[in-house]
Amino acid sequence: IRKDGVGKxxxxxxxxxxxxxxxxxxxxxxxxxxxxxxxxxxxSGYNGTVLVGNVVMRVLNTGELQCLSLSSIDWVDLSGITxxxx
Numbered sequence: 001i002r003k004d005g006v007g008k009x010x011x012x013x014x015x016x017x018x019x020x021x022x023x024x025x026x027x028x029x030x031x032x033x034x035x036x037x038x039x040x041x042x043x044s045g046y047n048g049t050v051l052v053g054n055v056v057m058r059v060l061n062t063g064e065l066q067c068l069s070l071s072s073i074d075w076v077d078l079s080g081i082t083x084x085x086x
Contacts, residue, residue: 003032007085011078014046017067025076028063034083037061041081045073057081 003009009032015025038060045055055069055076067076 001028001032003085009034009083009085011081013079014075014077016075017045017073024064024066026065028059028065030063031085033061033063033085034059035061035086036083039083040068043080044077045069046075046077047073048075059083 001009001011009028017025038058041057041059042054043057045052052073055067055073057076057078058064058066058068059081060066065081
């Protein structure tokens with residue numbers, strides 16, 4: 001997770017999904033959270049190395065990053081998530 005000089009937060013890399021839909025993957029620190037109440041993003045979901053399809057992710061202004069998809073995926077590529085902070 002990176003934040004540039006103008007407040008743009010960008011994700012790079014993948015996380016392993018271990019819980020059901022709506023559970024928190026990580027909580028972002030203050031200063032890395034979006035200003036909107038919630039923002040949705042579409043990311044790629046994988047079973048092993050096989051692309052399964054799109055996965056809907058949500059970032060809350062309280063810092064929680066959540067996977068909203070119920071599909072049978074193991075990994076989520078977070079590289080498509082970018083937003084601005086204050």
